[in-house]
Amino acid sequence: MKFTPETPDQTLLQEILKGDLDAFEHLVRRHQGVVYRFLYHFLGNAADAEDLTQETFLTLHRKLSQHNPALSFRAWLMTIARHLAISHSRKNVPTPLDPAMLAAAIRDVCPAPERELLLKEASEQVRAALARVAEVHREILVMRYLLDLPLHEVAELLNIPEGTAKSRLFKARAELRERLEAGERGAGAVAPAMAGGS
Amino acid sequence: MNCQEFLARLDAHDALDLPTDLEGHAQDCPACRARLAAARRMGEGLAVLRGAVRVPDLALRIRQAAARNPASAGSSVSWGEWLMDWWMWLAPTTPFKSTVFYGASAAIIFALCWTIVARVPPNRQEMAPPAMAWTLAMERGSWPEGVAVLPGTDRASVALGQRLAFPAGAQGRLVWPGRAVVSQLDGRVVPLADGVRLEAGTARLDVEPKPAGAPPFQVETPFARITVVGTSFRLLVTASRLDVEVMAGRVRVQAGVHDRTLGPGESVAVDARGEIAGPAVAAPSEVNSQSDRPEVPQD
Incomplete structure (x- = not known):
């Protein structure tokens, strides 16, 4: 069977249940981006994100018969990824960002060279602070600001009402901002060290 | 603002x-x-x-891993995964779940502690069992089988419930210090927590008045139960009857629906049907007197 980008997820799932690995590969290619980016930002580690992306899809492959077609497939997939990430993140330490990748991202945000150092420092500080934020807050910050998903979709992926997602995001922003403030107040030496570490 | x-x-x-x-x-x-x-x-x-993220293409690698995996798509979930799902469902990952999780944990711990505290008596010493150590000393004949003589003494410690089968002609003194002395001739006797069970043979019992709060000393026999307050009496258990003879104090004999209290010098006989015959004035006799020792059939 030939699969196209328009082939619905449900059709792919039915084919996977019949043992079609082409359908599975197609499904992975379609959703690996959101899963990997979520895990990468949540864990702060590319190698772990790769391993857990694979584990997420293999778990999905094993549990496919349990999926309720009435519920969002993407929400189910992200639930698997979140559970794996939370159980893994307690033993995880963020690794430094790839300097080339970071420089490219900074140029996308602000092409002015004089701002490059400041943005690099800010991104390193935010990354370090994000790693210390409570998991329940970290996941919503990652989904909303790093995956750039609209709030209603974040609520759907987290299986919570939109109002709950909004108030949780409010608290998550406050926690991240307070951690950044605390870092700026108490670690004048930390910021340059982190910036230099990349 | x-x-x-x-x-x-x-x-x-x-x-x-x-x-x-x-x-x-x-x-x-x-x-x-x-x-x-x-x-x-x-x-x-x-x-x-x-x-600042570059998404690698993992599709082929994941496909190969799925192909290598012996579990096919939609196969049953392992116990580990099932437990992990439950843990993730229960885990305190949100403020609401944290409240429920830690609240329930605290309630369970409190209930367990309460159960333990409620079961511990307020004063363990009050509940401690009375010190009891039946000892046996032989006066005549060989030791009953299974009895271990205490090193350097002529006595053996006897466990509660341990059946002592005296060889024919053997006579020993079973002592509960400060409570009772049972002089046993032939037959079988079992020391108990509140008395003895005389299964066969002849026994003379000297029982001290019971301490305040202690249960009365009891003698179980195949035909009747004898409850003692503080007395000296003699029992003979044969295959067909029980003879009770009181030397001092009072003894209560219960056999089925029959109930008789004996005073000094009185004796009764209880048969296998539970009938009590007597009382009659007993002739003086001593267990350790070979001449008046009754014949004791060994069942």
Whole structure:
């Protein structure tokens, strides 16, 4: 069977249940981006994100018969990824960002060279602070600001009402901002060290 | 705008770019100026991080791993995965779940502690069993089988419930210090927590008056139960009857529906049907007197 980008997820799932690995590969290619980016930002580690992306899809492959077609497939997939990430993140330490990748991202945000150092420092500080934020807050910050998903979709992926997602995001922003403030107040030496570490 | 309103607007703003009306208050308030600076850095940092990721193509690798996996798509879930699902469902990952999780844990721990405390008596010493150590000393004949003589003594310690089968002609003294002395001739006797069970043979019992609060000394026989307050009496158990003879004090004999209390010098006989014959005035006799020892059939 030939699969196209328009082939619905449900059709792919039915084919996977019949043992079609082409359908599975197609499904992975379609959703690996959101899963990997979520895990990468949540864990702060590319190698772990790769391993857990694979584990997420293999778990999905094993549990496919349990999926309720009435519920969002993407929400189910992200639930698997979140559970794996939370159980893994307690033993995880963020690794430094790839300097080339970071420089490219900074140029996308602000092409002015004089701002490059400041943005690099800010991104390193935010990354370090994000790693210390409570998991329940970290996941919503990652989904909303790093995956750039609209709030209603974040609520759907987290299986919570939109109002709950909004108030949780409010608290998550406050926690991240307070951690950044605390870092700026108490670690004048930390910021340059982190910036230099990349 | 005061600091509270400033904070509410700062954190409630969904987008990464900040509202412009916060500047005015921040210029006058150093604390809010620091908050605004941190929020700006947060917005800038998140914007950079959003693009600082390169997604590798893992589709082929994952496909190969799925093909290698012996479990096919939709196969049953292992116990480990099932437990992990339950843990993730229960795990305190949100404020509400945390409240439920830690509340339930505290309630369970409290209930367990309460159960343990409620079961411990207020004063363990009050509940301690009375010190009891039946000992056996042989006066004549060989030791009953299974009895271990205490090293360096002529006595053996006897466990509760241990059946002592005296060889024919053997006579021993079973002593519960301060409570009772049972002189046993032939037959079988079993020391118990509140008396003895005389299964066969002849026994003379000297029982001290019972201490306050202690249960009465009891003698179980195949035909009747004898309850003692403080007395000296003699029993003979054969295959077909029980003879009770009181030397001093009083003894209560219960056999089925029959109940008789004997005084000094009185004796009764209880047959296998539970009939009590007597009382009659007993002739003086001693267990350890070979001449008046009754013939004891060994069942």
